Amino acid sequence: MPKKLLIGFLCLFLLPLGLMAQTGKIAGKVTDRETGEPLIGANVIIVGTSLGDATDLDGNFVILNVPIGKHTLKASYVGYKDITITNILVSSNKTTDVNFRLPSEAFKVEEVVIVRKRPLVEKNVTNSTTVKTQDDIENMPVRGVEGVIATSAGIVRQNGTIYVRGGRGDEVQYLVDGVNVNNPLFGGRAVSVINNAIAEINFQAGGYSAEFGGGNAGIISTSIRTGGRKLNISGEIFTDSWGTPGEKTMGTYPYGVSTYVLTAGGPLVGPVKFFIAGQNSFNRTPIRYWEGFNLTQYYEPIRQTAAWQNLPDATKYQTDENGNFLPDPSGKYKYLPKDGIFDPRLGAKADFIDIVYPAGKIVNAAGENYVLNGNITADLNPINIRLGANYGYGTSRGGVGITTFLAERRATLRQSENLAANLKFTHLLSKNTFYELNLNYFFTRNISMDPDFKHDLALYGDSLANAQIGYPYFRADGLGPNPMYGYGYVWSTYGTPLSAYSKSRYQSIGAKLAVTHQLGREHEFRLGGEFTSYVIRNYANGRVVALAGALRNSPDITDRQLQVTNRINNYGYDQWGNEIDTGLEGPKKPVFAAFFIQDKIEYEDIVINAGLRYDYINTDDKAFKNPHFIEFDSDGNIRADQFVDVEASQTVSPRLGFSFPVTDQTVFYAQYGKFIQQSRLRDIYLGASLVADNIQGGYAIGAPVGFGLRPERTTQYDIGFRQQIGDNLAFDIGAFYKDIRGQIQQRQITAEEGAPHQAYYAWVNGDFATTVGMELKIDLRRTERIQANANYTFSDARGTGSSPSTAFRMIWQSPTRVPFFPQYATALAFDQTHRGSINLDYRFGVDDGPKMGSLYPLERLGLNILFTFNSGHPYTRVDDKSFRNRRQPIEELNASRTPWNFQLDLRLDKTVTVGPLDLNFYVWIINVLNTKNVEDVFITSGTADDNGYLTSEEGQADIANYSPYGDIYTSLFKDLYYQLNIANANLFGPPRQIRFGLRFDF
Template identity: 30%
Template sequence: MGLRVEILKVLPIIAVAGFFGLTAVHAGTTGKIAGVVEDAQTGDLLASASIVVLDTDMGTVSDPEGRFFILNVAPGTYTLKVTYIGYGPVSIANVRVSTDLTTDLKFELTSKAIQGEEVVIRAERPIIDKNATNAVHIIQGEDLEILPFRGVQNVLALQAGVVEDEGRLHIRGSRSDEIAYYVEGASVRNVVTGSSAVVLIDEAIEEVQLQSGGFNAEYGGANAGIILQDLRTGGNDWKATLSSETDNFAKKGEKFLDTYSYGRSNRVLTLDGPLTSNTRAFISTQRRVRDFQTTFWDGFEFTDLIDSGDRGGGVHWADSGPDTVDLKLDGGNIPHTGSKATDVNATLLFDFKPVTVQVTGLYSKSDQEYNFAPVANMLNEDRLAEAARTSGLINIKATHLLDPSMFYEVNVSLYNQDREVVDPNFGDNWWVYNDSVAVARANSSFTPYTSQGSDPRPYDLNGFPFNRPGNGTGYYLKEGDQYQGVSGSVTKQRKAHELKAGFDYQIWTSRRYVIGLSSIRKAIATTYPNLDEVYDRYYADEIKQGDILNEIIRAAEAAPDGQGDLDDLKALIRNTSRADFYG
């Protein structure tokens, strides 16, 4: 199945823009600093005062009314300094700038005749941000470092009005697919699942902003909330950090400090600094491992349980009579629920003054084990499904400061995600998942099939079903998502008002390929006997396991018309693209 979605949003500048305010449809990636400079004794406004952002090339002068604006400021913490002839300098440190918000400052200068040394003031975050027309929650990178858990989603779940349920966020009672996600202005919301399509490393995050209710029209496709995420960029000096966390303090099934170990570990390496005088780099890599899903129970053990045969298991009994089974499941540790992942977040910033270009790259590769019925499958762990997933995003953002009151920004994004769920014994050769010969060849300990394509009958132990070794997983899945997008905006500051206009164009292509396998092999054996001959060639080692599907398609296409069900199969093959047929 294929899905292609094109999204185009454009908001033109119209005559009423000055009255209603003009909103861009391109997600913002920078903030703004605004303020006023005045005489501390008289309250007179001071025109032409010099305002600079220390350790940057940003700055401006106050207008005739003592006001000033600094546009296109990346999220972060800064120190501003104001100087004026005849007055002592004043600095305000710890000034926090956030995406799409205005940070207001007030500088009160004292005459040099009164003031001796420079005055340094430490800014404090306001209790209420009067520049935000909606509920805004801001989580800084420093906040993530001190919290006793990892993951942006876990932090967002702590915010007022946000609930996490089964791994999905809900804002103000909304559905989980009504949230829009952005990274550096690029949309990363998967249009199929509605969730975030990328993985961010805590140490790579500069700021996360959650907006709920009444957000600007620039954020389309969301009814509940907006999550804006900005990454760190390299500093002026090289530095590296290494962190490692683990809970591996107890053996499997045993307790340490009255709790189980789930084999969790997390290692993060960051490196950032200048490459040249106008180029800075930041890279963070993360290795995540979890041996067992976090489950709170104490396990159990039973010995000498007898299969009653009430679920058909008698067909598998030996001449000695009913099967006798021992069951043991360790406390706290559910087998085959582990995962491993490697993540990379990186930014590369080119400052060509007045043009800046930032390249952002996100990559993740993960392997996941599934065990949806740990009790029923405790004797059949070798055939439980496993998944592999890779995802990557490249975003190029260019910003051009035309003059102190006007700039424009352009974003180009490319995204790709692939995921496959397989039986670990056969990989993507789904046509042999429940073939009796292939299963027997895969593992001699698997229970032999009594008929082609029919899974072994389960044990019946005291009335409860338990799958026998070799019972099939039931399905094969392959999916892929691709996304190309371009967006842009123009921002103009006119005295105390800001005008913005922009566009956002996205193309999503999504493919989902699922094969239900409960009876596919049996159907071929009973309905298409001429196709079943292909499997006979596999049994005789004339063809390889991976060649079976090609040979089935070739045999079906070569068969004469007028054979009922086989004609339907031929029509399916002829009307389906090769890529869709193979997934």
């Protein structure tokens, strides 16, 4: 681990690679305070930088390429007093308007300093945008990019996935300092960002300019802080480990959460500045409602019953030729070993099984992560260089459920590592023209493996190798220890392997060149192009334990037979997980490129943002000449002549946005745009042998692969109205419509007569969706200690499939040879018709509040409350016989809804100054009311705590079969089955969590 941290630090300061750090623009006018006449040639500078401009004949100035964050602007003119405006907030890709009215030197006043308030209405923004600044983020009772942005209008966060305005989870693009950090195979963010390192989170729910692509639903762009003119050191620590694990206090458990953060930034040498942040976080367990389980109370009564005692000894411990326990004659107490089980924690052969699964903790599921974010900037006027990197390393265990508790030592070990490095070179050719050259490197790897044998795949199921490390009861190579059975449940015993083996590695290099030219005050032209090339490797072996048995029983087994027998999914690796670079199973190398041109036209009464984007996408994919008749070679692989290369996709997308500032407090806006993005690359890539086996076998595959999939297409319309009321209140109300085409859908590809294969499952471009909705955002600037913002979203998201696999059961259970696919839209499973949040911050300032002597005991005390709500999501009820693999709907698809959810979070803090240190003490409570929100339900019953099985015909038959011990079976079913699902299926939202923390600033 220290080696990895060292690599991360070196990457942070030495790697010459990167993409785009985000900047904004400041524009305005300088006039005479008395006459209103424009002042020609007045100087306007950003204090502490080399950036500035001189006013033109109309008194206008424009400062381009301004780093995001807070700035101080100073205007000066001969014969006039200087004016300085502080607290000017610049956001990425936005124009900040700042006007100066200079007083003549005839007035006997000193230099004027004005503290600017953040504008409530931005006239230059032509789409729906939400910006969260560092000041906003540090007071909120949430952490992390997703946690912060999930409080925004237009976003649904469900089961850990972010959905934007009816788009699927993989349609959101994540940028960090302009670098695309999406996982290319599965979507989602692959790079961690430290909360304390965030300068700004900019969320655009569609309607973004032609410069951006690859995120049809929306873009979440995070910008990292940079060093300032003075050295600043800060840190933070928080934990919930204030109580005894497993013991409930104040209605909750301590979950072993602890985080440590340290940041530093400031001048380095001359014009060079730096910023770096490091974080270590530890979680002892996933956070769930979990009350523990005691197997002894069920196991021992069974062993003491007369029926059990009267069974012949041979039956109690008799095994078949494979070592499996044989059932007793009655069939009721099968596989319960009379002589106990082997477990060194219980005694070599325990006849008393003291199995207690603790409350408030998923066993052996701890995780630890290290993150580094940082950059170096050099302002070498007229050249600016920024070098940055974001590095993360994490390790965790997969945890064990109730039925695998005895084997908890072998819980899956997971490791992950990621790096996004960037270099931005900006050259200011004139005050109106500059270009940016950006280079980037992105890398991520993930591994899931057995904690003992790790990468030695042949040893996973090797009985001798397992015995040598303390697991002596393997039945044979490839067969783990005997499990323990009872009442239809299976308990894995000590030493049972719990892990498959998988790993993936993705890396990309890219470049972006963009030229910006400001023509007068009105036109900002931007022209550029970008290129990204990936190398993607993946390996997954779900039957790795069986490898040893296959090698022992068939020493002459071929590579192809080994891959098929173990259903290995590999490309970029051979069948043993070694890297390879050529051949049918070589790595995938997709290429993405784009060109864009845009013009932002800014007049007093209208702002137009118009652009065109050209996207080139080469997925390095192949399709079949005839997908209904595929031929194979003698090894069972698909013949090379059956494929054709898939042509690259080339698309031109127009973007057009308008803003109509009626007054400085009233703005109408509208936008229209077309967007494309390639689907998850997992939908396109699968190991060659696995593809061949799937097609030949005609298996029902829930996650197959597509051939020749084209990009998904979205058309979006927005219209809205922003209005300021008085000095401190504003609202933004808007409506949107989205039409999404070409989403991935599962289909069955039929086989022609005489084909050497059966019908098979594949992904195709078939699903579509439409979303209409309305968003309301309210902003209250701090007034009398109170600051607040609220939002509400109404949406109706409908489509033919909520995910690519929606049609799986329609194919699998079709009564006809060729399944019928009705193409009609229903509510999507992640649609939440009503959703919103209210964030209220009440804070005392310095020397504020009641006074006691010379003290103000409440000064710098703050309370931040966050209330969130949603109306639940759709699901489909099935009949009371739909258990195991059967699913028989009793209503239209997604006609039912889960219950409403309400959650209240808060953060109470107090800041004190001790010498040069500001110390902020706080308590952070998640789910203050400990509301047990139902996030999902059993589709048979419509509730989260009962699947309806025990009252069903099938369940009643089981209870009768176990008579006279049906009550034991019923109690066991409830305690085990429901707890097992509650712990692992995200049926409920988070329980109450109480965390104490300290933040310091030097």
